[in-house]
Amino acid sequence: MKKPIFIGAIGCGKTTLCQRLQGKAITYNKTQVIQYYQNKNLIDTPGEFMEHRNLYSALMTTSVDSDVVIFLQSVVDKRQSFAPGFGSMFTKEKIGVVTKIDLSDTPEDIDWAAQQLKSAGAEKIFKVSAKNNIGIEELSQYLEII
Template identity: 55%
Template sequence: MKKALLVGAVGCGKTTFRQRIFGQKQTYDKTQAIEFFDSLIDTPGEFTEHRRLYSALNVTANQADIIVMMQSVKDKRQIFSPGFSYMFYKPAVGVITKTDLAESKEDLDYIEKQLRLAGAEQIFAISSKTNQGVDTLIKYLE
């Protein structure tokens, strides 16, 4: 499996996705520091939300094969600045999370647009709660 760096805002579903991949019980577990696993690097949301912490993401990305930018369908903020992924010099994909909470197709389209502006080469839509799209993303990362 490619080593993936998970980046996104606080509460967007990075850790829940990690728990799903490794077959762990899904519980809310606030990531306080960068956590390294065999095939994933889970980062605190603050590292994405505060530009002064981008250098920590950039250094950590050296150990990854791919950048996975994650954004919840419920978060309408512009989490990633345009071209965000280009600072890593790695391939990047976008993941729309919590799709089970989408109220309309426009919700999904808005987040997809944000992720594409940030430099995502491909977009995945997942719900770790219902498992929708999770297997497709896992297969891609393999």
């Protein structure tokens, strides 16, 4: 089982995805601190850690406990959350997850989000809707959760 750390902007769906991967009910829960989910070896980080450069060191330090770094980009958030090459600060495998694909107006929205993740350094891209359970099985299999 791979131990992932989830990194992304506020509201991109990190916690919802963690809930889905654990088979829990989907409920809104603002992540205030780093959350460790021992039952599935997941690390959920607050979006503020991604959005404020002075907190990058917390992401790097916490990633030491992970096997894979997962960058998340929501299709509804049109901000460039990740700087090009952002992933170079991590020495782990890096993958990307396009979230909230059920809210996409066009396929171009999903393509744009995937490109943002690739630019950040994601080597493989998954497209999911945690709310509608789309793409979750493929991601779970990759992370060896199921």
